[in-house]
Amino acid sequence: MDMNTIINFAPYLLIIGVFYFLIMRPQAQKRKEEKTFAESLKVGTKVITTSGIHGKVNQINPEKGTVLIETGAGKITFERSAISVELTKKLSETVITKEN
Template identity: 55%
Template sequence: MFDSIFLQASTQESIMSMLPFVAMIGVFYFLIIRPQMNRQKKEKQFQSTVKKGIKVVTSSGIHGKIVEINDNDNTVTIETGAGKIKFERSAISMELSKKYNTNVKK
């Protein structure tokens, strides 16, 4: 009889002691993992819809304009200040927004 009382008390204590760890995992998921997954999903979607003529930034920080898209080997040719460079489509990080181009004085 006393054994069953002690076992019930120990299971309740073990559940209560695990609660902070479960809460930390939940916080990690909602603050770190989920937003990162959403960013990756948007980046993949952007990479699949790139068009010739848009200005982009690669993941290595190179700025340029897409001059050629080759769907066969999944590459793009980007024209930079140094010339034309061939990149994998997955190396394109983001599009330069039009608001940055309008703020530049000529």
């Protein structure tokens, strides 16, 4: 390889590097955080779903990957992945702040 060939491929390598650090890496970290959160759910935890439904975890079915959430309107079954990590964290931070 001569220097001219390396210089011609440099912009492509730069684009790949930027793509990885700005798009792929943050998405992988977010997926890991969501998986850890879904696995750490316990009965009695107050949660918010991605559709905005507030409730409390009533039952967890690990075989099916579902969660039974008790809401004001009754009990509804959701997929574990339907529980919003960000909204639930905000809810728990709000509760902690109000307690202090």
